Amino acid sequence: GDSVTQMEGPVTLSEEAFLTINCTYTATGYPSLFWYVQYPGEGLQLLLKATKADDKGSNKGFEATYRKETTSFHLEKGSVQVSDSAVYFCALSGNSGNTPLVFGKGTRLSVIA
Amino acid sequence: GAVVSQHPSWVICKSGTSVKIECRSLDFQATTMFWYRQFPKQSLMLMATSNEGSKATYEQGVEKDKFLINHASLTLSTLTVTSAHPEDSSFYICSAGGLKETQYFGPGTRLLVL
Secondary structure, three states: OOEEEEOOOOEEEEOOOOEEEOEEEEOOOOOEEEEEEEOOOOOEEEEEEEOOOOOEEEEOOEEEEOEOOOOEOOEEEOOOOHHHOEEEEEEEEOOOOOOOOEEOOOEEEEEEO | OOOEEEEOOEEEEOOOOOEEEEEEEOOOOOOEEEEEEEOOOOOEEEEEEEEOOOOOEEOOOOOOOOEEEEEEEOOEEEEEEOOOOHHHOEEEEEEEEOOOOOEEEOOOEEEEEO
16 A cells, blocks of 8 residues: 655754755555644644645745655755754645545654754 | 634543544535544554545544544534543544645644543
8 A cells, every 4th residue: 555654753953954854655646745744732734745746845945856756755954943843744645635644654853952 | 724623622531431522624615534543753543534424434443433433514523532541542633635635634632531
């Protein structure tokens, strides 16, 4: 079945450091890819998404590019802030809002001042 | 943007009691909603797919008689944890399908069974 593999955390970075969180997937067909963020004690918020190959999703300084040839959707940010500390989930779904998401295990990011 | 609410956000109950969690899509209609469960420091695991006007579809290993799901309208799905026990303590999150492949998540309900 479909699956998502994320790099293991936790990741600890200093403020203004460069962030990469790796995500690869296995799926049949052409899934949509997502990054969700979960702040402490809260639910999930959509961070960015891409629905087809070579699409780049971006939001709040975060970016991820849908790479079909490497089945990857790595999350990057050029300069992290303390407020970016959260758990980040990579996910995929079929091309419908009525399809459940398959999540990676999540990567906990801690940014220190 | 689309908003999904959950109520309650926190619930503490005694072992053996039942707890109902509501999930509402506030500004859009959702024929399908999903219920996930998240254990501490772990990922979300799909429990069931809630379909408006029909029976829910449960994932393997999820007891349908334990976790009752009702999707009575296009904006409301409920999850009832029956005869709750301490091992049911968890963070329960619902989501609803929106436009363009996006799902919108509720803020979650933290259940603690004593």
